[in-house]
Amino acid sequence: MQQLSKWITYGGLFTIPFLVLVVTSSLFFPYITGKNFLFRIIVEIIFAAWIIYALYEPAVRPRKSLLLWGFGALLVTMFFADLFGQYAPKSFWSNFERMDGYVTLVHLFLYFLVAGSVLTSKKLWYRFFKVSTSVAVLLSIYSFAQLAGEIQIHQGGWRLDGTFGNAAYMAVYMLFHIAFATLLFFETKKRWLRHIYGGLIVVFGFLLVQTATRGAILGLAGGVLLAVLYALVRGKKYRKVAGGVLLGWVLLVGVFIAYKDSSFIQESQYLSRVANITLAEGETRFTLWGIALEGVKEKPLLGWGHENFNYVFNAHYVPELYNAEQWYDRVHNIVFDWFIAGGILGATTYFSLLFFTLYYLWKREDVFSTAEQSILFGLLGAYFFHNLFVFDNVVSYVFYVSVLAYVHSRVGSDMKKHTVSRETISHIVAPMVILLTALTVYAVNVPAMRAGAALIDAFQTPSIEGRTAFFRKALSYDTFGNQEIREQLLQVVPIVYQSEYISDTAKQQFAVFVDGEVKKQVAEKPLDARIHMLAAPFYRIVGVPEQALQHLSVAAQLSPQKPQVYVDTGLTYLQYGALPQAVAALQKAHKLEVRDRSARLYYGLALILSGDMEGYRELTVGYEDFFLENELIQDALGGV
DSSP, rough: HHHHHHHHHHHHHGGGGGGGGGGTTTTTSTTTHHHHHHHHHHHHHHHHHHHHHHHGGGGGGHHHHHHHHHHHHHHHHHHHHHTTOOOHHHHHOTTTTTTHHHHHHHHHHHHHHHHHHHHHHHHHHHHHHHHHHHHHHHHHHHHHHHHHTSOOOOBTTTBOTTTSSSHHHHHHHHHHHHHHHHHHHHHHHOHHHHHHHHHHHHHHHHHHTTTHHHHHHHHHHHHHHHHHHHHHHOOOOOOOHHHHHHHHHHHHHHHHHHTTHHHHTOOOHHHHHHOOOOGGGHHHHHHHHHHHHHHHHSSSTTSOOTTHHHHHHHHTTGGTTSSSSSSSOOOHHHHHHHHHHHHHHHHHHHHHHHHHHHHHHOTTTTTSSHHHHHHHHHHHHHHHHTTSSSOOOOOHHHHHHHHHHHHHHHOOOOOOOOOOHHHHHHIIIHHHHHHHHHHHHHHHHHHHHHHHHHHHHHHHOSHHHHHHHHHHHHTOOTTTTHHHHHHHHHHHHHHHHHHHSSSSSHHHHHHHHHHHHHHHHHHHHHOOHHHHHHHHHHHHHHHOOOHHHHHHHHHHHSSSSSSHHHHHHHHHHHHHHHHHHHHHHHHHHHHHHOOOOHHHHHHHHHHHHHHHHHHHHHHHHGGGGGGHHHHHHHHHHHHO
């Protein structure tokens, strides 16, 4: 039992880096759910194996450090923040698209605990970095196939996304592995290996640039500068190397700035994104940060709980965002995201982990070499800067926590160790741990995985009866994915009602099923404006305008400054011939944001239908191109 638990623990830890290669087309959100479910399952198994192994072998029991206490404090703080937040179920379980929340935080802590206890030497950790860097090589081969056009790129068709489906996720992965390859470069004494690691640093850097993720690219530049300056100030052995790198960095950045308007840079989709950065391009991000600040003011101590920024976004929505994503669920800034999720207490405990890591790197020169200190300082600086404009995913979390666990394992001190008899471990503890682990793996993962698979089956089934059956099956598991399943169900409604091959009876039966699920979702989350906005078109399509208007009225109370609410309200009134009400609603949408072309279009349409041609002519003064939108107007008329 001791040997078995040992090898399961080590085997699981060294399997973690391979998660990046997982893409599960059989599950909803194939680039996200598969990686997350496998991470959770592996962590649950290795945690159980580690408990048994640690009882046999005191050397791999937990060590104490400020990082361990800080991570524990974060767990406790976020438990209460999520429990008393806006909507606790989603805070604890998240959804298919994000797979974040408290459940992920717990798994990350367990991973930190096991890795920080079992990988007890620098040698073991560098083996881990070697394995992870080897996986990055495999991903690089896949990525070059994408660049060659052999494999599809999903991020806009040109921003490299690897097996992540998101260029920003790919970028931060390469950011970590540039650092890991650099650590290995300085650690090895074999010249041929140094050539390999040096080449990998260049390859990983090239692929990072191909993601065109500006936060990561600028973060890399800043991280390199930070690492070099640290080496110059604190180190003696590497000062010449650091000086040479600094000179090269200054020359490279200087040349880039001097020639940023050249055709070579401007004609490159990747380089031009960096060269043309302006404050105006960050307007949407800055607006989101302002909205988040309002939310922090409302709940400063413990915040809103994980996954609840959407409530803040809807309540404080500003019409200037009319042309952006309408349902942001992240602030796209690591500082504000944690202040929203956990308030002052949650954010303080979360960032204490970064502070403690930097503290140990700075103070423990007896443990870390100058190269390690410089590289990890640079990596953490680059990672933090990158996250000022995006947010984490399970892969970036894993490698960030890996760095925390590495530092913790090197600086932690032993706790008091108690002896447990081998008979007690074998006959009592091990069977209980195995049983509890099996139950946990099933309860936490299997129902949700089955629900995600059933949802994919619903998409792939042509008949309405078959689709309905699979939607029912997906919802029968009653998982954290219910809202997403119901939202996808609503997307099917227009297809069903526009089909000439589906009988009226089948359409009515389907509508009854959807109506029941909409009511369940509204009952679960009555204060979520998104649900009401998605429900309204359904009731409009099935011919129940009163219900549609009722949901839109609630949405207007929850998100009073969103033009789309009033556009949908006006279109509902238009569809059923209530012209005065339609004009009033669409006028309000137009006045909220006069630059919104769709609101202007539909307001103009309502004026035409109501016979107010003078009002229409006044509306179009200065917008001569508005008259060229006859085709759009005809489409709109056809829709009402």
